[in-house]
Amino acid sequence: MTMTTRTTTGMGMGKITGTTTRMADAELFDLMSWMSPAWPIGAFAHSGGLEWAVEAGHVTDRASTLAWITAMVEHGSIRNDVVLFTHAWRAAKARDVPALADIAELALASQIGHERRLESTAQGAAFVRIARSASGVAPFAELLAEIEDQEAAYPVVAAVLFACRGLEFERALTAWLHGAVSNLVSAAQRLVPLGQTDGQLVLHDCRPCVLRAVEDALSLPEDDPFDALGGCTLMADLGCMAHETQYTRLFRT
Structure with a gap:
């Protein structure tokens, strides 16, 4: 909630002074903390198949890095x-424990290959452990009572925590997507390699597809989430499988 007042200067120009409630400030602080690299979920250890893509010659510079990440957001595993x-956030807002358990099961079943599952569940389990201890959000553990830690997919448990905290959906999903994209950019900086400036340019150029993804999520129907799943990034999916036997690996996935 934001209250805004307007005052007028002697030059006839408006001056805006914003007063944001302490509650909104606290929510933003928590969201930034949970999406910070300091939140110990081990995201730095995963490349989402990007390591294979670099070795295979599909990602070689800034332009191809941007194309790869954009495809993942619009048509691949990130989508x-x-x-x-989205469905986990809705179920958590409704305090629907059985629905959350079903979504968590679907999240595991939708992982294409061992390493996709490893990436999601390793980060998810770590997220649950630290959130129980350090988030200060009481309903979080109750809503996940039917989900084993080792079967907790990262997007599902993150959505549950954000919903329990009362965070606005658009802000929560934008932050989560920013974290997912940032992790791929960070991996590309080490693998391609990209310089710091090129990495920031890729992140900046990912903004339109991230915002479109959030807008599309708002219009997802309330019915079975299975009906909305899909993808057409076959090379990326095969690359995640090929990474399992890649000779030299810096990342777990």
């Missing part, structure tokens, strides 16, 4: 994560 996040 499916958005669907799961």
